[in-house]
Amino acid sequence: MLPIRDRGFAHPIASEITPHDAFREGRRRLLASAAALALPAHAAAAGPGKRTPLAATRSNVAGAVVMDRPTSYADITGYNNFYEFGTDKGDPARHAAALRTRPWTVTVEGEVRRGATFDLDRLLALAPMEERIYRLRCVEGWSMVIPWIGYSLAELVRRVEPTGNARYVQFVTLADGAQMPGLRSSVLDWPYVEGLRLDEAMHPLALLAFGLYGEVLPNQNGAPLRLVVPWKYGFKSTKSIVRIRFVERQPPTSWSRAAPQEYGFYANVNPQVDHPRWSQADERRIGEDGLFARRRPTLMFNGYAAQVASLYAGMDLRRAF
Numbered sequence: 001m002l003p004i005r006d007r008g009f010a011h012p013i014a015s016e017i018t019p020h021d022a023f024r025e026g027r028r029r030l031l032a033s034a035a036a037l038a039l040p041a042h043a044a045a046a047g048p049g050k051r052t053p054l055a056a057t058r059s060n061v062a063g064a065v066v067m068d069r070p071t072s073y074a075d076i077t078g079y080n081n082f083y084e085f086g087t088d089k090g091d092p093a094r095h096a097a098a099l100r101t102r103p104w105t106v107t108v109e110g111e112v113r114r115g116a117t118f119d120l121d122r123l124l125a126l127a128p129m130e131e132r133i134y135r136l137r138c139v140e141g142w143s144m145v146i147p148w149i150g151y152s153l154a155e156l157v158r159r160v161e162p163t164g165n166a167r168y169v170q171f172v173t174l175a176d177g178a179q180m181p182g183l184r185s186s187v188l189d190w191p192y193v194e195g196l197r198l199d200e201a202m203h204p205l206a207l208l209a210f211g212l213y214g215e216v217l218p219n220q221n222g223a224p225l226r227l228v229v230p231w232k233y234g235f236k237s238t239k240s241i242v243r244i245r246f247v248e249r250q251p252p253t254s255w256s257r258a259a260p261q262e263y264g265f266y267a268n269v270n271p272q273v274d275h276p277r278w279s280q281a282d283e284r285r286i287g288e289d290g291l292f293a294r295r296r297p298t299l300m301f302n303g304y305a306a307q308v309a310s311l312y313a314g315m316d317l318r319r320a321f
């Protein structure tokens with residue numbers, strides 16, 4: 001059996017990306033963002049409604065605001081991975097407008113004393129909204145810099161009071177075939193699931209995000225709430241969460257289920273451990289286009305080593321990839 005069920009939908013193989021493909025892709029993206037700009041402002045964001053402001057104050061969590069120039073709104077909202085809406089980078093922007101993000105609830109269950117089903121409004125009011133500017137590094141070899149709005153996942157974790165048995169946290173995305181055309185493909189098992197160790201989930205940089213660029217999250221970026229774990233590859237950052245489960249054993253995750261030798265549970269950004277089919281040593285910053293654009297070196301833990309390296313003290317990160 002192939003490690004990935006449908007290679008046509010898999011993350012690309014680096015050696016297959018020719019300069020010509022890179023040029024074509026750049027041009028396609030240019031055209032796509034030009035098309036987005038030509039639309040009225042509200043049409044560029046998904047969702048039946050308009051772009052809605054979301055107030056926040058600058059975070060003072062250590063490492064929460066990187067100095068890199070943020071990627072453009074058009075790229076952040078037009079070049080996405082959200083396989084529930086299709087595997088092409090433009091599919092989420094095209095198809096996620098149909099996603100109904102209200103009413104919306106998140107059920108928190110498992111090894112917690114205060115499990116509950118939270119309404120979105122309760123989650124929005126749970127803790128002060130902070131703006132955080134994080135790097136996001138996709139395992140495919142590209143990166144962005146995104147001004148998120150949200151609060152530390154730890155705020156929610158503390159309120160539900162994990163029991164002594166809670167060692168991991170699983171995150172579950174909505175799986176509604178009526179709203180998500182990508183579910184017709186078996187590229188991944190649905191619902192999309194991801195997980196963190198409890199201490200990772202409690203790290204102040206692990207963000208529950210509700211917005212970006214001063215506004216409510218566009219649907220294609222994981223509305224109405226998503227996880228953002230900046231020191232891990234993008235695929236850990238579960239979108240459109242409906243369920244958070246505290247468990248004793250390491251939970252299955254969608255990507256490692258699809259291709260266990262390629263995607264591990266930890267998925268920490270690590271330039272020294274290549275994906276079996278392509279290098280992780282450097283990256284293309286989205287927006288820095290053109291054949292001669294320089295690739296940037298990928299940093300250990302995506303540049304967040306000072307904040308998170310201690311979580312992995314004593315672990316062999318080649319084995320726990």
Ligand SMILES: Nc1nc2c(c(=O)[nH]1)N[C@H]1C(S)=C(S)[C@@H](COP(=O)(O)O)O[C@H]1N2
Pocket residue numbers: 076079080081082083084136137138139173192220221222233234235236237238239240
């Ligand atoms: N539910 C769900 N969450 C997901 C994905 C997905 O396909 N489905 N893709 C992941 C991957 S591979 C990346 S790189 C990021 C992309 O986030 P962005 O599109 O908001 O930049 O979302 C992650 N979260």
Ligand SMILES: [Mo]
Pocket residue numbers: 081137138139140233234235
């Ligand atoms: Mo990704």
